Each structure stands twice: as structure tokens, then as C-alpha cells.
Amino acid sequence: MSNLGEQIKTMKKITTAIKKDFPIFKNNKGLVFLDSGASTQKPKVVIDAVKEVYEKHYANVHRGIYKLSEQSSELYEQTREKVAKFINASSEKQIIFTKNTTESINLLAFTWGMDNIKKGDIILVTEMEHHANLLPWRELAKRKKAIIKYVPVKKNGRLDLNKLDSLLSSKVKLLAIAHMSNVLGTINPVKKIIAKAHKKKIKVMVDGAQAVPHFPVDLQDLDADFYAFSPHKMLAPSGVGILYAKEEILESMNPFLVGGGMIANVTHQDAEWNEIPFKFEAGTPNIEGVIGFGAAIDYLSSVGMKNIFKHEQKITKIALRELSKVEGLKIMGPSDNKDRGAVFSFVLNGVHPHDMATMLDEQNIAIRAGHHCAQPLHQSLGIEATTRASFYLYNTEEDIYKLVRALKKVKKIFK
Numbered sequence: 001m002s003n004l005g006e007q008i009k010t011m012k013k014i015t016t017a018i019k020k021d022f023p024i025f026k027n028n029k030g031l032v033f034l035d036s037g038a039s040t041q042k043p044k045v046v047i048d049a050v051k052e053v054y055e056k057h058y059a060n061v062h063r064g065i066y067k068l069s070e071q072s073s074e075l076y077e078q079t080r081e082k083v084a085k086f087i088n089a090s091s092e093k094q095i096i097f098t099k100n101t102t103e104s105i106n107l108l109a110f111t112w113g114m115d116n117i118k119k120g121d122i123i124l125v126t127e128m129e130h131h132a133n134l135l136p137w138r139e140l141a142k143r144k145k146a147i148i149k150y151v152p153v154k155k156n157g158r159l160d161l162n163k164l165d166s167l168l169s170s171k172v173k174l175l176a177i178a179h180m181s182n183v184l185g186t187i188n189p190v191k192k193i194i195a196k197a198h199k200k201k202i203k204v205m206v207d208g209a210q211a212v213p214h215f216p217v218d219l220q221d222l223d224a225d226f227y228a229f230s231p232h233k234m235l236a237p238s239g240v241g242i243l244y245a246k247e248e249i250l251e252s253m254n255p256f257l258v259g260g261g262m263i264a265n266v267t268h269q270d271a272e273w274n275e276i277p278f279k280f281e282a283g284t285p286n287i288e289g290v291i292g293f294g295a296a297i298d299y300l301s302s303v304g305m306k307n308i309f310k311h312e313q314k315i316t317k318i319a320l321r322e323l324s325k326v327e328g329l330k331i332m333g334p335s336d337n338k339d340r341g342a343v344f345s346f347v348l349n350g351v352h353p354h355d356m357a358t359m360l361d362e363q364n365i366a367i368r369a370g371h372h373c374a375q376p377l378h379q380s381l382g383i384e385a386t387t388r389a390s391f392y393l394y395n396t397e398e399d400i401y402k403l404v405r406a407l408k409k410v411k412k413i414f415k
């Protein structure tokens with residue numbers, strides 16, 4: 001796998017070589033995996049990294065003063081440095097390990113949110129948010145008597161940016177926005193939006209769960225106040241999440257969970273918190289998961305995030321063209337591949353998404369059916385559920401053709 005980015009010229013060759021790095025495809029012949037939006041498969045280097053931790057280095061982190069504990073702590077902290085570099089954070093102190101994006105956003109809502117949102121304040125969310133970037137803010141608003149307002153999504157699957165502009169008032173304290181929608185595939189122009197919000201002194205929380213795995217993300221360039229994502233959606237083990245926040249905000253925030261590992265000193269009556277980021281990491285973390293994430297970052301970096309995005313752009317172009325040839329199929333997101341990722345949620349006349357999922361599974365195609373944790377968005381679209389095919393670096397052009405052939409077969413059965 002080493003130096004794939006340099007060694008292999010064409011994207012087709014890259015994808016074919018990449019597929020071989022994932023044991024799941026060897027062990028499930030003919031599998032067309034189109035549910036990476038939920039969680040991705042893992043390359044052998046990541047599986048091996050986790051195995052190696054258990055076999056060679058395992059001990060609790062930041063506690064022991066013996067060699068093994070020092071080794072595992074070092075590997076664990078190396079991942080933090082890799083994450084900071086991967087998203088161009090200005091310091092690894094800005095990287096907090098949680099258990100997923102959901103926990104990262106809850107941490108924020110119940111610390112920064114509880115201390116900074118007051119009665120009558122407005123929290124702006126968009127209609128395309130995953131429940132993870134919606135319900136923590138709604139729950140906070142309920143407790144604080146704050147107001148939630150929605151930025152609408154237009155018929156073409158893009159945010160209504162004029163409406164967003166008009167909603168950015170001085171009463172708004174936070175804007176919570178997805179970098180890329182997990183249903184529509186829409187990539188929002190967050191850099192411009194953040195700049196506008198900052199002019200009104202509004203903090204911005206960006207949900208990057210569908211962004212960081214698919215294209216280069218530069219936090220210093222974006223200037224987001226808060227940013228969250230999930231390593232399990234980018235080849236890493238499950239059970240690890242990332243919360244990024246600006247250093248001065250993290251310094252001012254209270255801890256979320258309290259207990260072991262996050263303190264500097266505890267007396268019978270009092271406690272002093274550890275410095276950031278440790279102040280936000282109470283209890284034993286997912287040591288092997290974090291170290292495995294380090295291996296995933298190395299793998300993605302060796303392929304190159306620009307190459308991955310290029311590949312997915314090509315997939316998007318072909319998928320939009322081929323899916324539009326299936327009679328009665330309607331795609332929910334933007335119909336052009338500009339500022340759009342390789343996630344396609346669709347409905348097919350006369351076929352319930354759950355029946356669709358079962359029938360595609362019979363043809364060895366794994367896709368997702370339902371509301372994809374974005375129920376209000378589906379309500380706005382006037383549908384209950386969709387079928388979602390989401391692609392990643394190991395998916396080939398052939399996977400699109402297999403999906404389209406299978407959809408035509410389903411269509412015939414339901415005629």
C-alpha cells in the first residue's frame with residue numbers, strides 16, 4: 001500500500017488497488033458496498049494497527065509510569081497530532097477525542113451551550129441537519145427557553161442562502177450547519193457562511209461527518225469555531241469521535257464529563273481541571289480505536305484527499321447520469337456534480353425503500369433505506385423515506401452499473 005499516491009497514476013488503477021487493501025471484499029465475493037455514509041469498511045493496515053496495539057503495546061494511557069503505558073500514551077497522542085495536521089488545526093490542543101460526532105455535539109451543547117445561550121437567543125440550524133446536529137441544540141433551546149430557527153432547503157437540494165442572510169440577526173448566537181448533507185450530498189459553502197456569521201459575532205458549529213472523509217478540510221482556512229466528525233466514516237475503528245474547537249473557547253469552557261483523567265488536583269471539597277484537551281476526556285478512552293485512527297489517517301494521506309475527492313467527483317458524474325436513466329427514479333439532492341458529494345438518496349415509483357433495500361441485498365448490494373437520521377428534511381421533501389447509496393474510495397464505476405442494473409430488475413418485479 002505504501003506511497004500509493006505516487007506509484008499509481010490513474011484513478012481506476014488506484015481504486016482497483018485500494019479494493020485489495022480491504023479484507024471485507026476478499027471475504028465477501030461480489031459485495032457492492034454502498035453504505036459508507038453510515039460507516040466505512042476498514043483497510044488491513046488499520047486492522048493490523050489495532051491488533052498490534054493489543055499484541056505489543058496495550059496499557060491504559062496517561063496513567064502508568066511504566067514503559068508499556070508510555071508507549072501506548074505516545075501512540076495515542078501521535079494520533080492527536082495526525083488529526084490536527086490532517087484538518088490543519090493550529091494546535092493539537094484543539095482536538096478532543098469523544099466517541100462519535102453525536103457525542104462531540106452534545107458535549108458542546110451541554111458545556112458551551114449551557115453557559116452561553118440565554119432565554120430569547122436564537123440558534124440557527126439548517127433543514128438538512130442530521131439529528132446529531134439538531135437535537136442537542138433543540139434540547140438546549142428547550143432548557144434555556146431559546147429559539148430554534150431553520151434555514152430552508154430549496155427544491156434543488158441547496159440551502160436558501162438569501163434566506164440564511166436574512167436570518168443572520170444580532171439575536172442569533174449560534175449557527176449549526178452541515179458541511180455536507182448525508183442525504184442530499186450537498187456541499188455547503190461553509191467558509192463564506194462562517195465569514196458572514198462572524199461579522200455578526202455569531203459562533204458557527206460545523207458538522208463535518210460527511211466532509212472530512214471525502215475532501216481536504218482546512219480548519220484555519222474555514223475559521224469554524226467548532227467542527228465535529230466521525231473517524232468510523234473514514235476507515236477507522238468505531239467508537240471514536242472528534243471535536244475541534246478554537247483554543248480560547250475551549251479554555252473558557254467547563255468540562256462535560258468529570259472524573260478520572262481530566263483533573264489536575266482533587267481535594268475533599270474541590271477539584272482543579274487538567275489543561276485542554278484533557279479537561280474534556282474523562283475516563284479511559286478508546287485507546288486502540290484512536291491508534292487505529294492514526295493508521296487510517298496515514299492510509300488516506302498516502303492516497304491523497306484531493307485524489308479521493310477527484311475520484312468521488314467522477315463517480316458522482318457517472319452515477320447522476322446513469323441513475324437518471326432508470327424510469328420513475330427521483331434523486332433528492334442536486335442534479336449536477338458541482339459542490340456535491342457521492343451520496344444519492346432516491347425514491348423509485350411504486351417501491352418502498354425498505355423493500356428496495358431487501359431486494360438489492362439479495363443481489364449483494366448493501367445500501368441504506370429510511371430517513372437517515374434526517375426526519376425533518378424528509379418531511380420538507382414530502383416523503384417518509386428514501387433509499388441511499390453512498391460511495392467511497394474503494395467503489396468503482398462498475399459498482400454504479402451493478403446498482404443501476406439491480407434497480408432496473410427491481411423495477412420490473414414491481415411493475
Ligand code: PLP
Pocket residue numbers: 037038100101102103130132133178180181182207209210230373
Ligand atoms: N452528522 C452527519 C452528517 C452524519 O452523516 C452522521 C452519521 O451518519 C452523524 C452526524 C452522526 O455520526 P455518529 O453516528 O458517528 O455520531
